[in-house]
Amino acid sequence: MLSRLSLIRQSRRTVAQISHLKPPKQITNEPVKAFAGKDTVEWDLLRASISKFKSASLDVPLVIDGKRIYYNEGGRSHFKQTNPAHHSQVLANVTQATREDVKKAIESSKKAKNDWYKMPFYDRAAVFLKAADLISTKYRYDMLAATMLGQGKNVYQAEIDCITELSDFFRFNVKYASDLYAEQPCESSPGVWNRAEYRPLEGFVYAVTPFNFTAIAGNLIGAPALMGNTVVWKPSQAACLSNYLLLTVLEEAGLPKGVVNFVPGNPVEVTKEVLADKEFSALHFTGSTAVFKQLYGDIQQGVVSNLYRDYPRIVGETGGKNFHLVHPSANIPHAVLSTLRGAFEFQGQKCSATSRLYIPESKSAEFLNDLAGTLSSIKPVNTSASKINGGDLHGFMGPVIHEQSFNKLAKVIEEAKSDPELEIIYGGNYDKSQGWFVEPTVIKTTNPTHKFMSTEFFGPVLTVYEYPDNEFDKICEIIDTTTEYGLTGSIFARDRDAINVADEKLKYSAGNFYVNDKCTGAVVAQQWFGGARMSGTNDKAGSSNILSRFVSIRNIKENFYELTDYKYPSNYE
Numbered sequence: 051m052l053s054r055l056s057l058i059r060q061s062r063r064t065v066a067q068i069s070h071l072k073p074p075k076q077i078t079n080e081p082v083k084a085f086a087g088k089d090t091v092e093w094d095l096l097r098a099s100i101s102k103f104k105s106a107s108l109d110v111p112l113v114i115d116g117k118r119i120y121y122n123e124g125g126r127s128h129f130k131q132t133n134p135a136h137h138s139q140v141l142a143n144v145t146q147a148t149r150e151d152v153k154k155a156i157e158s159s160k161k162a163k164n165d166w167y168k169m170p171f172y173d174r175a176a177v178f179l180k181a182a183d184l185i186s187t188k189y190r191y192d193m194l195a196a197t198m199l200g201q202g203k204n205v206y207q208a209e210i211d212c213i214t215e216l217s218d219f220f221r222f223n224v225k226y227a228s229d230l231y232a233e234q235p236c237e238s239s240p241g242v243w244n245r246a247e248y249r250p251l252e253g254f255v256y257a258v259t260p261f262n263f264t265a266i267a268g269n270l271i272g273a274p275a276l277m278g279n280t281v282v283w284k285p286s287q288a289a290c291l292s293n294y295l296l297l298t299v300l301e302e303a304g305l306p307k308g309v310v311n312f313v314p315g316n317p318v319e320v321t322k323e324v325l326a327d328k329e330f331s332a333l334h335f336t337g338s339t340a341v342f343k344q345l346y347g348d349i350q351q352g353v354v355s356n357l358y359r360d361y362p363r364i365v366g367e368t369g370g371k372n373f374h375l376v377h378p379s380a381n382i383p384h385a386v387l388s389t390l391r392g393a394f395e396f397q398g399q400k401c402s403a404t405s406r407l408y409i410p411e412s413k414s415a416e417f418l419n420d421l422a423g424t425l426s427s428i429k430p431v432n433t434s435a436s437k438i439n440g441g442d443l444h445g446f447m448g449p450v451i452h453e454q455s456f457n458k459l460a461k462v463i464e465e466a467k468s469d470p471e472l473e474i475i476y477g478g479n480y481d482k483s484q485g486w487f488v489e490p491t492v493i494k495t496t497n498p499t500h501k502f503m504s505t506e507f508f509g510p511v512l513t514v515y516e517y518p519d520n521e522f523d524k525i526c527e528i529i530d531t532t533t534e535y536g537l538t539g540s541i542f543a544r545d546r547d548a549i550n551v552a553d554e555k556l557k558y559s560a561g562n563f564y565v566n567d568k569c570t571g572a573v574v575a576q577q578w579f580g581g582a583r584m585s586g587t588n589d590k591a592g593s594s595n596i597l598s599r600f601v602s603i604r605n606i607k608e609n610f611y612e613l614t615d616y617k618y619p620s621n622y623e
């Protein structure tokens with residue numbers, strides 16, 4: 051006899067991907083808390099959460115089929131996630147998945163799929179809506195503390211990431227999914243009912259997530275899961291603390307076991323196991339271009355060698371070499387402050403960060419003096435280091451993420467010191483005595499196609515080129531052709547003709563193009579985010595478009611008429 055639960059599941063079957071309810075209320079962006087003034091309740095709550103995470107390191111397990119597996123079980127190894135502002139402080143001991151663990155995570159995803167995708171949309175949606183509420187209320191301070199300490203963010207940068215952007219992703223995805231499901235064939239002949247069923251992909255989704263945004267990790271797992279897919283999640287080794295906390299919030303919100311399987315570990319090993327499975331059906335990736343290219347090639351190879359059942363969907367957002375172009379008509383003080391924020395907030399570790407600047411010769415001295423003067427008000431590296439370790443939550447800049455990144459940036463700065471085409475005009479210091487600190491650094495180049503104008507450094511390094519005022523069209527062409535990327539860029543001008551020229555000539559240079567604003571800080575549902583060329587597949591996180599990548603539509607035609615003859619009217623004899 052069928053159990054009551056099975057009967058309910060069966061009856062739900064038909065409503066899972068076709069009918070749905072509208073979200074409960076008007077969905078809007080989560081407001082950013084300002085954290086102004088030191089002695090507020092918000093600060094007290096935040097300090098308490100920070101102390102909690104600093105007082106003892108957390109053991110982060112694998113989570114497979116809802117079960118926690120810790121590194122001391124079965125002789126698994128583990129790695130440490132440390133505080134980038136104080137690298138001797140271990141925040142988390144993270145269990146490292148073995149090949150067997152990854153296999154189990156895949157099996158768990160396959161097993162959980164059947165019940166998850168048959169759940170009505172409103173049940174799946176409720177999990178993400180509740181998670182968004184938990185993030186913005188009960189877990190706000192823990193989420194902030196885990197992201198600030200683990201990923202080196204100040205409170206503002208953490209707030210716009212793991213609170214507002216993350217809850218916006220979860221809530222707006224519900225609205226977008228609801229709208230998508232409502233989109234149905236617009237014609238049905240008399241006696242016919244045509245329907246579109248938005249099936250999840252047939253296999254499982256592999257989410258590979260970056261260190262720099264907790265919100266992006268949330269969207270990489272959340273978008274496919276909302277559409278009824280199940281996910282194997284390989285988090286960044288440098289973001290396991292916040293990412294594990296996020297998973298526990300989703301569980302508290304009702305995410306069934308096995309829907310998201312959390313397997314931190316060696317990226318190459320984990321990925322090898324996942325890409326070898328016949329039912330691998332999509333990669334949802336954000337990270338560097340080099341890694342994405344590698345995975346893209348591996349997947350294509352798998353297709354060619356008949357490894358997979360489907361053509362796996364490949365959705366990836368990757369690197370950038372984002373530009374600010376300043377026209378002589380621009381408001382220079384505004385362009386300076388926008389550039390400072392775009393290039394240096396969160397230490398330039400946003401994919402969208404400004405990393406090349408083009409200024410007209412006539413405004414160069416004014417611009418660069420103003421920039422240097424304003425940069426000098428940012429606390430020097432060492433002071434900043436000791437304060438952040440002691441809890442300077444108010445500072446504008448913090449550490450870069452890890453030793454590998456620090457070493458790469460130090461090498462870049464040293465290279466700049468000896469290159470005759472480069473001149474360091476601000477900064478150029480770095481200090482790893484306590485944390486991974488790199489001073490905001492501005493480098494002037496005489497060569498607009500120098501590799502410093504085309505290579506992503508992913509740190510607080512800005513390269514500047516002065517162009518002749520009368521070569522505005524030409525500089526647009528140079529900007530367009532200097533890099534392989536096409537992520538973000540800005541034009542600063544008051545002259546409408548200049549804005550129009552830039553708009554046209556830089557059409558494919560950026561997937562997010564800004565007029566008189568910095569090229570970072572895209573907000574879910576406001577600036578759909580992503581770039582083309584080698585910056586990614588441009589499926590636009592924060593828009594409805596991305597959800598369509600995680601469904602495989604089935605068209606159903608139901609006929610109400612019964613045939614009485616095989617002939618058509620034209621078949622008369």
Ligand SMILES: NC(=O)c1ccc[n+]([C@@H]2O[C@H](COP(=O)([O-])OP(=O)(O)OC[C@H]3O[C@@H](n4cnc5c(N)ncnc54)[C@H](O)[C@@H]3O)[C@@H](O)[C@H]2O)c1
Pocket residue numbers: 258259260261262263266284285286287317318321336337338339341344345367368369370400401402506508537580581585586
């Ligand atoms: N375009 C966007 O939306 C966007 C957003 C955030 C970050 N990014 C990009 O991400 C990069 C910074 O993030 P990161 O340092 O975490 O990037 P990364 O490429 O080093 O790592 C991203 C993820 O890939 C995994 N990984 C690394 N090597 C791998 C391999 N060989 N095989 C399989 N997986 C592998 C990592 O463990 C991590 O989970 C920058 O290039 C930045 O521009 C892009």
Ligand SMILES: N[C@@H](CCC=O)C(=O)O
Pocket residue numbers: 262263399400401402569570571572573579
């Ligand atoms: N929403 C972010 C995405 C940054 C990626 O790292 C921005 O536009 O700054």
